[in-house]
Amino acid sequence: MISLKVEKITTQKVSEIIEKQIEEWIHSGSFKPGQKLPSVRELCEMFAVGRSAVRDAITSLKGKGLVDVKQGDGSFVSRWDGTSLFHQIHLLEKKNIKQLFAVRKILESGMAELAATHRRESHLQKINAIITELEQTPTVEGWKLDFDFHTTLAEATGNEILVHLTNTLSTTMKKAIIDCHRLIFSDPLLTNKVFQQHVAIYDAISAKDPDTARITMLDHLNFVEQLLSNQSHTYAEGGSYAAE
Template structure:
């Protein structure tokens, strides 16, 4: 007789303290509690408000700055950026750490970035092409040094969006921020497999195909290369889900033996 209850295959991690601070401040910015250009409370005051240390506050501010919502001005404090991405802030407000969220983000990126790659191939100027290449080689430099490549990965995709010469592509990608890049050590979806050198070298081969198509001015090849890159990312995360299921099954079998 089958008596097993419903199985949840998710492998949860305990949220970091800074993530709660990020979510709270982001919600306040998006809702208008803190307006563009307004200064946030001091680190000490935010620590008191959220019941966390200044180190946790700094980590949260760094995340918000990477997502384009705030900027730190030396000697002056932290200010809400006067930037259109604030209007899209809710897109990344509650991304969480589930693999399903990573898959959802990649799906959104496919709708955005396949066309941006094609437009970049048609519209990029020499300076924009150079910036895409610089981001590509920065990824390679960081990989060789064993450092986190997430920011350079995001920069590569962002420079392609900028090369469309349509600012809305950049704004929506900025709204997703670093959550769009799953291979960085700071990502909630980072795992040993996604951070391996082989994995990241594979990303670079996919990036190279996109770069070559854009440099050649071939919009269809650029779209195809971006589609292949993001589809491969989808498959990698589906494999991660399968791995979670296998891990659960293995643990059940061990308990029964």
């Protein structure tokens, strides 16, 4: 087995430490594109942590486009790395929010349109399950389901590059998305509005209506962008911070 450097776990969130360590292995060339990573069990033993921490780290790396997970076969270093496009972007600065959402509107409105044309029944079932769980999870933890919703729409297009781009954008915006969900779930009216937006997107895709899918996605992104822009103003008054 390859001899790998493992840093000791600190008081920082365990999954984040594991994520950064694996990311360092990938960027340093210890693992090449297409190469299989150690199994979850092996990583648990190497870091002396539980399976949930390792799985969270792998999920985040998958979201960054660094890792491909093949069911029953393990995790592999992705052959395409889109993180370099966005890794220096700092969120909760109004200009950057506006620029990123300009990209998201172009990307995800077209993605919703394609998903309405190419989606399969398995995609609809997965999206419907996410929406159902989202309705039952009125907490800030709903950001993970929101992440899954958008990445599943990308999968429904059948375009692998769109999947990687969506994962990269969503991961770049992770902290902003979490803060946005904290704001949304503090207000039942906002919670219901965002939930209904997700339902409207799903309904359009289910009905194979690409025009409505595109419009409902744009409406959703415009709404979330405004929430984040308002939030960025609040943080600017009390001290800004960057997204992870």
